[in-house]
Amino acid sequence: MTTIMREQIIEAAAQIFREKGFHAASMKEIAKAVNLQKASLYHHVSSKQEMLVEILDQALDLLIERLQKVVEQPTSPEAKLRLAIQTYLVALADYSDLSAVMLLEHRSLEPEYHQRHIPRRDRFEALWRKILEDGVAEGVFDCPNPRLAVKSLMGVLNWTIMWYRRDGNLSAEEIAEQCSDLFLKGLIIRS
Amino acid sequence: MTTIMREQIIEAAAQIFREKGFHAASMKEIAKAVNLQKASLYHHVSSKQEMLVEILDQALDLLIERLQKVVEQPTSPEAKLRLAIQTYLVALADYSDLSAVMLLEHRSLEPEYHQRHIPRRDRFEALWRKILEDGVAEGVFDCPNPRLAVKSLMGVLNWTIMWYRRDGNLSAEEIAEQCSDLFLKGLIIRS
DNA sequence: ATTATTCTACCGACCGTTCGGTAGGGAGAG
DNA sequence: CTCTCCCTACCGAACGGTCGGTAGAATAAT
Numbered sequence: 001m002t003t004i005m006r007e008q009i010i011e012a013a014a015q016i017f018r019e020k021g022f023h024a025a026s027m028k029e030i031a032k033a034v035n036l037q038k039a040s041l042y043h044h045v046s047s048k049q050e051m052l053v054e055i056l057d058q059a060l061d062l063l064i065e066r067l068q069k070v071v072e073q074p075t076s077p078e079a080k081l082r083l084a085i086q087t088y089l090v091a092l093a094d095y096s097d098l099s100a101v102m103l104l105e106h107r108s109l110e111p112e113y114h115q116r117h118i119p120r121r122d123r124f125e126a127l128w129r130k131i132l133e134d135g136v137a138e139g140v141f142d143c144p145n146p147r148l149a150v151k152s153l154m155g156v157l158n159w160t161i162m163w164y165r166r167d168g169n170l171s172a173e174e175i176a177e178q179c180s181d182l183f184l185k186g187l188i189i190r191s
Numbered sequence: 192m193t194t195i196m197r198e199q200i201i202e203a204a205a206q207i208f209r210e211k212g213f214h215a216a217s218m219k220e221i222a223k224a225v226n227l228q229k230a231s232l233y234h235h236v237s238s239k240q241e242m243l244v245e246i247l248d249q250a251l252d253l254l255i256e257r258l259q260k261v262v263e264q265p266t267s268p269e270a271k272l273r274l275a276i277q278t279y280l281v282a283l284a285d286y287s288d289l290s291a292v293m294l295l296e297h298r299s300l301e302p303e304y305h306q307r308h309i310p311r312r313d314r315f316e317a318l319w320r321k322i323l324e325d326g327v328a329e330g331v332f333d334c335p336n337p338r339l340a341v342k343s344l345m346g347v348l349n350w351t352i353m354w355y356r357r358d359g360n361l362s363a364e365e366i367a368e369q370c371s372d373l374f375l376k377g378l379i380i381r382s
Numbered sequence: 383a384t385t386a387t388t389c390t391a392c393c394g395a396c397c398g399t400t401c402g403g404t405a406g407g408g409a410g411a412g
Numbered sequence: 413c414t415c416t417c418c419c420t421a422c423c424g425a426a427c428g429g430t431c432g433g434t435a436g437a438a439t440a441a442t
Contacts (some may be wrong), residue, residue, distance in 0.1 A: 005421090023215040024299065027398060039400080040422045048398065078379065104295070108215065135378070142380045148361070148369050149378070151354055152347045159346025170339065178339050186377025187326070187340070188269065189333045196387090218432060230434080231388045239432065 006044040008034050010058075013051045014097035022052055022101075022108035052105065053113050059095060059102035060120055066091050067127045077135030078184060084131055085183070086176035088157055093164060093172040100161045125150055153183060197235040199225050201249075204242045205288035213243055213292075213299035243296065244304050250286060250293035251311055257282055258318050268326030269375065275322055276374070277367035279348055284355060284363035291352045316341055344374060 012033035016025045027048060031038040045051055070084045092099045106117055128150045135141030143149050156179055164175070203224035207216040218239060222229040236242055261275045283290045297308055319341045326332030334340050347370055355366070 019298075021212055021214055021298065023212060026396085028396090036421095037423055038398085039424075042399070043421060081378075107210075107212070132378070140380060141378050142376070143378060145369055148366065149373060151350070152370055152373055155347040155350025155353075156343045157346070159342070159350055162346075163342055175339065178336055179343055182340060182343055182377070183373075184377050184379045185333070186373070186375050187272075187323075187332050187334060188375045189331060190381060217430080219430090227387095228389060229432085230390080233433070234387060 005034070009036075009041060009044055010051055010054055011097070014055050014101050017052065017055065017105055018097045018100045022048075022105045049110055049113070052101070052108060055098055056102045056106060056109065056113075056117055059098040060117070060124065062095060062098070063088065063091055064120070064124050064127070067124065071127050071130060077131060077138055077140055081131050081135070081184070082176075082180045084128070085153075085157065085180050086173060089160060089172045089176045089179070092157070092161060093166065096161060096164070096166070103158050103161060125154065128153060156183065196225070200232060200235055201242055201245055202288070205246050205292050208243065208246065208296055209288045209291045213239075213296045240301055240304070243292070243299060246289055247293045247297060247300065247304075247308055250289040251308070251315065253286060253289070254279065254282055255311070255315050255318070258315065262318050262321060268322060268329055268331055272322050272326070272375070273367075273371045275319070276344075276348065276371050277364060280351060280363045280367045280370070283348070283352060284357065287352060287355070287357070294349050294352060316345065319344060347374065 009030065013025070013030050016030055016033065019025075027038040027041055030051075031041050066087050067084060070080060070087050073080060073083070075083070106114065106121075109117055129146050132141060132143050132146045132149055136143050136146065160175065164170075164172070200221065204216070204221050207221055207224065210216075218232055219229045221242075222232050225232075257278050258275060261271060261278050264271060264274070266274070297305065297312075300308060320337050323332060323334055323337045323340055327334050327337065351366065355361075355363070
């Protein structure tokens, strides 16, 4: 069975969805990217919407799985948070098209799929919240509102898709380290 | 002269662009929102693209102006940063449609307008960077990479457009205060 | 009467999708 | 070995529909 063509199509779709947005991307363009006529796409894929759904599912599955592994590790909250940040940023960099589409294009999901997507996304955020709350429980984190702190952290990390470039002068790991320092230690110097 | 209808149209456009994205929004829908026929829009506006450009310009003008005033104030870097954060988040909340479109839809600008937009955006980021660099120069901020710190800060603040709701349980000011604390003091408790 | 505004009607272009058909490779029958 | 049959993969053409935008008549305001 040849799912390989399908994978290529999804990958091309992700890249184009990312560049132009879901609605601005055309089937013709996606077809061209994999050297097919647009009619031929429908042999491998049932609709444009299905491609979007698959991209979002793949991306979220991938991120949840990696973060889950980090959460399960028996380390200190600080080390766990640092590792989670690095894992996440590396994943965002490795699968930047998938991730960017997931983060930015989920509003183009038809209602039924959107409804299914949101709870999974919340589950993902809950993993982050657990890391922070464990730190609070152990008395090492000062975090009056973990929900807001998670939103803030997601903001820092997710926003990297707007400016991170693979050929830039900072690697994902370097960004992760500096972001971790900032988020953990803050900006102010204390003696 | 009746620029008032034009303003209503731009406002409606901003709201719909924000909800569905530029390409998914239709002139027909925008017209309906201001109780006009689609053709009538063109008496007040020359094209869909022009509306997008105007929205982005208005939003950026507004934000730059407010931040400029904060930067000019003769206070400590810490107070200035806190004020800047609050000013920015309040502006994002007050003009959430304009702001969200500016932050998310600038890729739909035609190349010529995009080219004009980017430098103004950089100028905006430079204002933030100045605040941080002044703090470093005065020895109160620990910030090895101000560019990255600004990106991080913009991430926290800009990402609020993804989840902030006017009728939520946190006001823009409350979010600003907690984000400021987090960004300045970090997560880790220090005795 | 003149101007400003909104209307109905329409245009060409393009959209996602479907359809009928075809090329070519493997499987089974003789 | 050959002939038939089917199946996957692909294509060109066309469909109904919507898009942004235009032309010009009708109406409202001054």
